[in-house]
Amino acid sequence: MEDMKLYDYADQYQNLINFMEENDYSFEEMKDTLESIQESAEGKVINIGKVIQKYQDDIKVISERKKALDELKKKAERNIDNLKQYGLVQMSRLDMKKVASPTLTVSIRNSKVMNIKDESKLPQEYITEKVENKS
Structure with a gap:
């Protein structure tokens, strides 16, 4: 058996990680790759543990990024809602039903029936009376 240096093992495990990240691999392929690495059983188990730790760290980073992206998404959604509400108030105040430009049209649509x-319990401002004369 050829004497391998520590960095050779590190390279082999890094190659394994790269393979796993870049390919749709089966468990059998991963097992074959691990078995091809020539080192003591104890060393192999330790290095497999290090690969597992690397993936656990990746999962933690991904979860943190996902949380940050979810917060950015919620903020963007709130900004959209606030801008829509502001635009609606301004258009209503100025009695505008539709505004158009070459690239955008903004209009007030009838709201959905509720x-x-x-x-x-409704505020008085939302209540109107309609009188019909059926003669």
Whole structure:
């Protein structure tokens, strides 16, 4: 058996990590690759543990990035809602129903029908009376 240096083992395990990240591998392929690395059983188990730690660290980083991206998404959604509300208020205040440019059209659409369970709880500003004369 050829004498291998510590860095040779590190290279082999790095190659394994690269292989696993770049390919859709089967467990059998990973096992074959691990078995091809010539080192003591104890050393192999320790190095497999290091590979596992590397993936656990990756998962932690991915989770933290996902959390940060989720927060950015929520902030962007709030900004959109706030801008829509501001635009609606301004258009309503100026009695504008539609504004158009060559690249964008903004209009106020009729809102969706809502089923109100208790009309007495509605603010007065949302209540209008309609009188019809059926003669």
